[in-house]
Amino acid sequence: MKINTYYGGRGLLDDPTLYVLNKVEDVLRELRVTVERFNIYEHKNDIYTLPHTFKEADGIILATTVEWLGIGGYMQQFLDACWLYGDKERMSSLYMQPIVMSTTYGEREGCVVLENAWVILGGQPCSGLCGYVEDLVTFEMNQEYTLIIEKKAEDLYRSISQKIKVLPSSNQAIKQTVLRTQSMDLTPQESEQLSKYVSDDTYVKKQKEDIEELASMFKDILGKSSEEEDRMYIKEFESHFMPVDGFSASYLFMIEGNKQPLYLDVKNDALECRYGNKDDIDVYARLGSDVMDSIVKGRMTFQRAFMTGTMTAKGNFKTLRMLDTLFDFG
Numbered sequence: 001m002k003i004n005t006y007y008g009g010r011g012l013l014d015d016p017t018l019y020v021l022n023k024v025e026d027v028l029r030e031l032r033v034t035v036e037r038f039n040i041y042e043h044k045n046d047i048y049t050l051p052h053t054f055k056e057a058d059g060i061i062l063a064t065t066v067e068w069l070g071i072g073g074y075m076q077q078f079l080d081a082c083w084l085y086g087d088k089e090r091m092s093s094l095y096m097q098p099i100v101m102s103t104t105y106g107e108r109e110g111c112v113v114l115e116n117a118w119v120i121l122g123g124q125p126c127s128g129l130c131g132y133v134e135d136l137v138t139f140e141m142n143q144e145y146t147l148i149i150e151k152k153a154e155d156l157y158r159s160i161s162q163k164i165k166v167l168p169s170s171n172q173a174i175k176q177t178v179l180r181t182q183s184m185d186l187t188p189q190e191s192e193q194l195s196k197y198v199s200d201d202t203y204v205k206k207q208k209e210d211i212e213e214l215a216s217m218f219k220d221i222l223g224k225s226s227e228e229e230d231r232m233y234i235k236e237f238e239s240h241f242m243p244v245d246g247f248s249a250s251y252l253f254m255i256e257g258n259k260q261p262l263y264l265d266v267k268n269d270a271l272e273c274r275y276g277n278k279d280d281i282d283v284y285a286r287l288g289s290d291v292m293d294s295i296v297k298g299r300m301t302f303q304r305a306f307m308t309g310t311m312t313a314k315g316n317f318k319t320l321r322m323l324d325t326l327f328d329f330g
Contacts, residue, residue, distance in 0.1 A: 001160060002034040004057040006050070008064035008075030011041055016101040016133035017065040019140060020149055024061065024099065024129075027153035040074040047077045051086035059095035059126075059160045062114050066102035071110045079117050091123045097156045098128035107132055119169045126159045127152065233262060234273045236296040240327045243269035247326075249319045252278060254286040266326060283315035283323075298329045 098114035
């Protein structure tokens with residue numbers, strides 16, 4: 001028989017959970033059980049691969065410490081990994097005993113959380129062990145407490161060796177009707193490989209970069225052609241141009257979704273309208289394509305877009321106000 005123990009605390013010397021876990025492991029070894037411990041804090045960079053250590057185990061112990069609120073981050077991450085990448089078929093035959101010791105309030109709630117989590121994962125829960133420890137030395141010297149710990153270890157051994165069954169749980173019904181993992185239909189081998197990739201920060205970073213590159217590529221493919229984009233809005237500005245004698249100014253519009261800014265240069269009755277960058281601009285404006293569409297269709301003015309904040313601008317604001325005079329889209 002083999003039992004794996006998973007410790008989700010921080011490894012502090014005065015952690016009462018470590019004392020209880022050591023006692024339980026000693027009893028199991030006396031019963032000729034092979035015991036292997038996994039300190040989760042030592043595997044914080046590859047937590048998502050830990051569920052695959054269940055392969056050779058007949059049972060497991062989940063041990064953690066309540067220091068201020070709940071079962072702690074390491075244990076929660078480990079349970080998340082079990083849900084996302086664990087072999088559910090393998091877990092269904094595993095017996096689990098929770099051990100939750102507290103230096104504050106909440107050890108019973110923590111024990112219930114671990115039991116519920118394991119039932120939802122499909123495993124077999126065993127009677128847990130929880131307690132509040134104010135002073136570790138006093139706790140260690142109490143022989144009655146030691147007998148309780150040893151009895152719980154024997155109960156776990158008996159449950160596994162006799163394959164004791166448990167009554168159906170409503171948590172299983174909730175899992176079947178409400179809880180769902182994303183359907184990927186992975187084999188245990190594929191799931192194990194995926195969990196290794198997830199634990200590899202370099203791989204995850206590269207995947208994100210690849211996804212962004214593909215998204216950009218498909219956006220270009222599905223979006224407007226470069227020729228269409230080069231002529232967008234130019235016809236509207238040219239056909240609605242209303243020159244003002246003695247007025248000259250230059251405008252640059254950054255339109256969201258367009259690769260190049262729209263440049264307008266007004267000199268008396270002459271208008272240059274094209275896409276491209278230009279220095280020494282009188283007014284620089286930024287707006288969305290939907291806002292520009294509303295303006296050229298006469299549903300909104302440049303002044304109203306600026307006042308409502310849907311268009312931002314910097315430069316000479318007197319020159320900015322001239323846009324509605326120069327281009328009559330009404």
